[in-house]
Amino acid sequence: MAFWRTKKAPPDDSVSSTEAAPKSGGGLFSKMRAGLQKTRRTLNTDIRDLFKSEGRLVDDTLLNELFAKLIRTDMGIGPAETIRDDVATRLRGRVVHFEEVVQTITEQTRTMLQQESTELRLADTGPTVILVVGVNGSGKTTSIGKLANHLHQAGHKVVLGAGDTFRAAAVEQLTVWAGRIGCDIVTGKPEADPASVAFQCVEQAIATGADIAIIDTAGRLQTQTNLMQQLEKIRRVVEKKIEGAPHEVLLVLDATAGQNAISQARGFSEAAGCTGIVLAKLDGSAKGGVVLPIREQFQLPVKFVGLGEGVEDIAPFDPASFANALFSE
Template structure:
């Protein structure tokens, strides 16, 4: 199964809301685009957690181009897809690599968002591209997190730097980058402790970890990726805003898209935070993870509607 088929499968819950509900708005002779229709389509789009700004933009597009006309479902779907591609437009480069030396990637997020699994999938992706990887187990407050990351490092055949329990995470980050430089490793991925965006002291700690990495490589970290759990929907937006401020996030890794009907939160993130969605996860396996492709995402979202 290719990633597009995995993505379709992962977005099935979101797609079912969109496609079944939109289909129910139409009869064989089509449907007049009037105020009643616009309100109905608005309610359907809201169910996927696209957010007010994005939904308004989509409804406005339909109203501007089709109001007063009798159209078929295919016309509405085509208009929605075109507008969504516009709303999701972003740079196609998921990772900004260092001009020379190791590329440092810092990963943060709340507990349970899928951070450790996402790091393992990132490491696997880099390895499959022929790059060497070292992991920094910066979640020193949770023994299970270090143990889990160590297991992944062994499975993937990548190096790992750990610290003593309760050691300062910044020291682990420093030593991980130090090792990457000494070993001429291509990519250093630094894990951080899961935290709530309301825990001010822990959010301040993210800045210290950034500073520790920068002591080794002044322009690093090159990427600060925030792992968000797609099943949290709009709640993920407030998480992202706080983390982006504290850690200087450069992009989002959206995990667990396969477990939710709120896949539209991708659109809300792009519109409200102006942070790129860099990677998405639609399952537990390494193959269920890939760089975010907006065209592919939109096609998968409406695949059932068009029988793709």
């Protein structure tokens, strides 16, 4: 078992783009708007094409065409129907322009995305333990690095646990992130028991007075029973060290997966006891609407969204900013 106390490292041009140097940015809305650029462009172009300069009558034909355009963002039939029906209730029989319809859609989207809180649940005493799960290729390890940096910048002392011991690249990648951020990391030997890494990570967090321990796990499918049982073991091990841990089990979903992300969320939310979602790769997708069916079907709060490749390109999810950024020109 190895424990590394890293110092913040300077940018390294040899590191891949997923660990690119931080980008400068404005406020939360600006980050959301930039991250949703592809989805927004698709929506606005498609919806604008439905209207003439003199406006258009809101009738069944327009409503059906609008529904088809909304579906393209992978928001699913249910949310698309809700938005279409809201437009019908407010505007049917009127001649309206593009801007008026978009305003109505934005307001309804904001309402549908409301959730109790995006805040991380923190332990009453001692370190907060965050377990991060997801399928291979979802952006899980990169999201952990971004989340660790976000918490570090907010003044929290963070320890990382490289629990994906079966993939050397994941340990390497997380070690690079730790060096960039300037936080501690606990690693194990290749193919070591992930539960032992989790145990050591929590022990190290307690010993050093860290505020938060973030534990990576091996990517898996929700249908892989043995690996899902492994998650259960990790949960039991960390709970022995800290009562109530893990305090958060965050499921990382790839926004580019669209509707496939729904089945991932269903499987993991049941098997791993997920408490929240990190929606990764939002900037690379025109399917940002997938957040709507995720919220509709699972009632899992979206805690963070990944908005780019840089270490700072993550933001707490804010329904109002998301809805406005999704449709603003």
